[in-house]
Ligand SMILES: Nc1nc2c(ncn2[C@@H]2O[C@H](COP(=O)(O)OP(=O)(O)O)[C@@H](O)[C@H]2O)c(=O)[nH]1
């Protein structure tokens with residue numbers, strides 16, 4: 461088996477070839493230095509896609525909703541990329557990625573590209589390769605990129621800083637409380653969805669959520685945009701158009717108010733810090749059994765304090781990567 | 784790619800056809816996950832074309848198709864055709880289920896790289912996958 465050259469992959473991505481997009485994402489997942497130039501070229505090539513994050517607890521109906529939403533967006537002719545992230549098992553390092561089960565109908569449409577990913581131990585509910593994968597889909601000409609992530613708590617919602625528009629999904633029948641309130645992820649929502657509204661207990665979820673928002677809970681900084689609550693039923697295909705419209709008008713409102721630009725800067729800020737963390741972790745792993753040993757020993761014997769040791773580590777990493 | 788970190792083997796498990804049982808597939812999926820692999824499950828009742836296209840998008844190392852319906856001689860050529868049309872390289876195709884020996888021989892000649900008959904224990908499946916992926920090498 462011959463290895464595909466990076467430049468052929470990049471060319472394939474720009475031409476929108478499925479195999480090339482797919483393989484480029486695989487390379488991004490491996491996060492090796494060999495792909496760095498290719499990913500840089502892709503990053504610089506295009507910043508046009510509207511990135512929509514969809515989050516909520518497991519079972520809240522995200523994947524089903526994404527499938528319906530995607531069908532609706534496709535009617536406008538726009539191309540849709542979907543990245544579905546599921547947690548990696550902490551025990552084996554493997555994962556079962558089952559979001560596609562709900563998205564079967566989308567396969568075969570050339571304007572839709574679906575990729576499943578495992579978190580692989582990355583904090584924040586995103587996989588490390590999620591952001592590069594967004595870039596790749598963007599460069600390949602996808603107009604909207606939807607990221608589905610499991611959001612169970614505040615620490616799990618990096619999606620907010622990866623997406624222009626964040627949709628938080630709540631559902632009836634998953635316990636007494638609204639899961640998003642319990643998880644403290646209410647305030648990250650640009651749009652609230654109460655899914656499964658074909659169920660009779662959905663009204664209760666809707667009114668609870670609206671009450672929370674009415675008393676000012678879950679509102680973030682002042683904004684030209686006010687989060688709304690949209691009731692959907694993927695089963696009855698209701699509310700999906702409303703959601704698609706809200707997603708579009710969110711961008712419009714942010715652009716008009718100038719918040720779009722500041723949001724993009726926040727996203728870039730997060731990207732910078734995350735990427736720096738990734739580099740540090742990679743270097744640490746690479747030298748764990750080698751150079752770093754001496755430093756670790758010193759720290760264990762209290763010959764050096766943690767702060768000083770960490771500074772030394774950063775210095776060494778700096779020397780290493782600036783070669 | 785010397786400094787690339789070890790990424791989990793990606794496997795797509797698909798069922799094609801009308802039979803509505805996926806207990807076996809789910810058991811195998813869990814065993815593969817426990818062996819450290821990423822397993823993408825597509826659900827029931829997919830067409831060969833859908834499964835092949837999904838496998839290309841997911842860029843899996845291994846596409847495992849399980850079928851009990853006896854339609855393997857028509858299904859696998861369709862899958863192989865789409866993989867070829869899409870220019871997808873390096874996806875290892877595995878079949879699973881029940882079939883006579885002469886079909887196994889013919890499928891292998893066609894490009895199906897392994898056939899795991901029903902009741903192959905998970906450990907043997909894991910071993911087959913790991914061996915085939917190692918033999919294929921980097922891509
Ligand atoms: N009644 C009803 N059930 C739904 C609806 N959408 C999803 N579900 C069910 O909720 C469960 C979880 O759906 P899924 O989309 O996989 O949720 P996810 O884990 O958040 O991605 C499945 O059993 C779906 O069939 C809906 O609109 N109405």
Ligand SMILES: [Mg+2]
Nearest residue numbers: 522523559608
């Ligand atoms: Mg899901």
